[in-house]
Amino acid sequence: MENDLKDALAARLLAMGDDEAILGHRDSEWCGHAPILEEDIAFANIALDEIGHAQVWYALHAELLGEDAASYPDELVYRRSAGAFRHAPLLELPKGDWAFSMLRQYLFDLYESVMLAKLADSQNESIAGAAIRIGREEIYHRRHTQTWVRRLGLGTEESNSRMQTALDALWPHVMELFRPLSGDATLIEVGILPNLGDVQTVWEAAIRPWLTESNLAIPEAIPSNYTRTHHTKHLATLLDDLQEVVRLYPEGSW
């Protein structure tokens, strides 16, 4: 593989792994604190799946770089500083209330479903295979989260108002998911990655009616000031927590 293409693919795989790892981390914060016991269990399951998906993308990233696929993912998560993470800042925002976490999960699940469906046809066989496997789990996430969006949107005045507040806060950040990385054009050209503009079109066609029918008003699209290379202040705080034990004795193995 040519160097440019390899670098571009490594960067995209890293971004995909980071998306899953950071969202899974935020979701895991609910375990023990959810509004009903059934959701302590269900949302933990989603978190587990997301972290598992992160391992898949990280392993492909590691193989591409000639690193050990078993140990390198931990290096990536536990030994990088905030500036080196490549997830969409949407996913690092504090978990907020149940409306915020659930709506974020839904927005991401639908993005991921569209992305995975397209990646299943990727010219890169490893990516296509992973996309098909992960896609099977995402069906259940989407079903779960879209039902919650409907219930909370149409539940009570308070639940509707909390969902609207969450949507207003999340919507500008959603655009971060569709902004290409610098090497993405190369990947799109050779059929490894779908055009993110097309992903966004399919995503919007599905998400707009669902939100509207859930009695939520879709805000004007004003993109956030953050990108996969320029994070919010919340990432550093998140990493202080996530890397706390490893930083305590960096030479230790765990």
Added chain:
Amino acid sequence: MYGATIDLMDDPRDDAEKLAAFEARIAAGEKIEPGDWMPEEYRKQLIRMISQHAHSEVVGMLPEGTYITKAPSLRRKLILLAKVQDEGGHGQYLYHAAETLGATREEMLDLLLTGKAKYSNIFNYPALSWADMGIIGWLVDGAAILNQTMLAKASYGPYSRAMIRICAEENFHMRQGQDIIITLAIGTPEQKAMAQDALNRWWWPTLMMFGPPDTDSPNSTVLIRWGIKTKTNDELRQTFINQMVPELQSLGLEFPDPDLLYDAESGNWITGPIDWDEFWRVIRGDGPMNKERLGARRAAHEDGQWVREALAAYAEKHEMTSAVL
């Protein structure tokens, strides 16, 4: 995890003939099922025990939950998250088992949140380091397994069956705890010190998990007669000590008990005196974390109030009652 039984009970005053038949069934090793006749006191004791046990699972999610976000590798994070999730699942089975006796989840939760229901004392101690995840898994779940293996033989069918499912999962929990401690014990000197510190802090509270000594355990007699328990607190405690002492010593860890000795004649490890004043103090609410644990449960409940209301309103509008709540 489990809840120790500590309340006093009244004498049963049910019909003597039915009682004799009921006790004969238990003596014959039959299981009592939800529709069967049972003395009111048996029902009450079981609701108390099973709901305490359920609360212990749910409150027990909190100390380990603190470290889900800090777990030092992706593998450890996945395992710990799955373990804490299992505990939620155990709580759910157990609330259902108690519901078969006529208690509702709302009533049981209300008793927990108002501080009237007990949960296992062990969760009123703080988790202060990563090594605590290992010690909780190994010792606390190890102690729970002994208790629950006994309860899997309990005379009440739904409780017994819940215990069989739960024990299978608890064995994995204990192994993940062992694996954490072994990794630390053979790690850097600082990591080993971390494991030692965790053992120092959790050893005595773990021994107290089996409940007060037999001489001071008023429930045991009737619980044993009715086949709810089949072993006394002290018997289970001794089995636990005999199991744990050699295993932890083999890793070069020391017990925080200068009187600990092996009695060759009985084959038992004998500990120094347990501080039962501390046990009763923590049960009465003066443990290091009682307020925090209950506070966290209340916060989750109160913060989730609008969510539950929304679910109920949506279900009502869409005639989906009972589908969600």
